[in-house]
Amino acid sequence: MVKEGLLYAKSHEWIEVDGKEGKVGISDYAQHLLGDIVFVELPEEDAEIDKEDSFGVVESVKAASDVYMPVTGKIIEINEELEDEPELLNKDAYKNFIMKIEILDESQLDDLLTKEQYEAYIETIEHE
């Protein structure tokens, strides 16, 4: 399931843009690939992280996967609920964001995928 109204990175993170801010999470496709999520390593508040750099780690029973910044930004809030209930990402990957960021370079949003583009992208990797 790909949600309308969000922008997606090819590394399977989403961002919901609200002015200069954005909520960031992982896509439903990503949580499905990972399986049962048991741990989320959250970033530090106030950290500035470049686009495509790792901001944390999502671990399932089987493996650890880095999660990447969709755009360059400053962390303004982290979703601490995930520390105790990482499985929320399995339950609803869109309702449960990982963090809120201040978007430092809005032009980078143009590089991200729309719902339709992301769906098409998933198609192509599924058939590889």
Next chain:
Amino acid sequence: MIKRTPLYETHVKYNGKIVDFAGWELPIQYQGIKEEHEAVREDAGIFDVSHMGEIFVEGKDSEKFVDYLVTNDVTALVDNQVLYSPMCNEAGGVVDDLLVYRYNKEKYLLVVNAGNIDKDFNWMSSQADNFDVKLRNESDAYGDVALQGPKAQEILQQLTSFTLQEIKFFYFSEEVMIGEYPCIVSRTGYTGEDGFEIYVKAEDTAGLFELIYKAGKKFNLQLAGLGARDTLRFEAGLPLYGNELGDTVSPLESSLGFFVKLDRNDFIGKDVLVKQKAEGLSRKLVGFELIGKGIARHGYEVCSEDGKVIGEVTTGYQLPGTKKSVGVALVDIEYKSLETQIFVKLRNKLIEAKVAKKSFYNKKYKK
């Protein structure tokens, strides 16, 4: 070339998530590792383990030969008994760990790990010169299905007139008809639960698997993949070749001393192991519990407080249904005692841990 078991089509049909494991296309999971893990602990799970290797040893010297190959005492077995044992090289490292099935003194079945079949067969053949034995690698001729969990016997009993109760823990019968399929059935497994491993002709495997799966539905029998197989065996403190065991680690270091009988006939690696035991080990496998946050994975470095590397994680998980992050590591001997403070290097950060028992579950075998 990647291989498929006789159950490949079955896995696809039931939406198994197929991965490459030791050169085999097998399902890592169907519904999810957590659900499958819990099903095996509560009710039952069925696994495809057809990738395991089956090597038969036959001939006058079979008992002597197998006893010479492995570290455990094969001469102590009676007919239809099964024995777990490491098999060492001359340096005392572990070539493989295997199950020895004794038909009689002149016929044994050795069940070996999938990734080691060729290596094992070549190794065994190279050691056979002075023995009157014939070795046959029958791995492709057999499928193997593991039915594990507290409901395993009840499920399987519906399908056979053989009284399964008669097969005790670590025994087998080579003449069990399950439905229309002739099978070898042993009360063995790799989960810490009661259950069976069922060997069947390759061409009968899919039919047998479906038969058991259907008969188990009302007992909440679940299809279980390699993911749950690994979390279950790890939780029960059972070693995995390639993680806890390897060519350059001795079975004493891997804490398998119970399966190494030094006061008996000669076997390969004995001299080195006797010496190791007399001089004391330099490293040992221990369990640990992470105190800080994170999950220690296979291959991560284990350090002392000042960052000196003192070992390596062999397996680590946050176990399904728990919040505990635990693991097993091979560490320098001075860190082996329970409660010792150690650190695991996670993405360049040292996370505190303490040495703990390496079994995180009380096994529920029917003895």
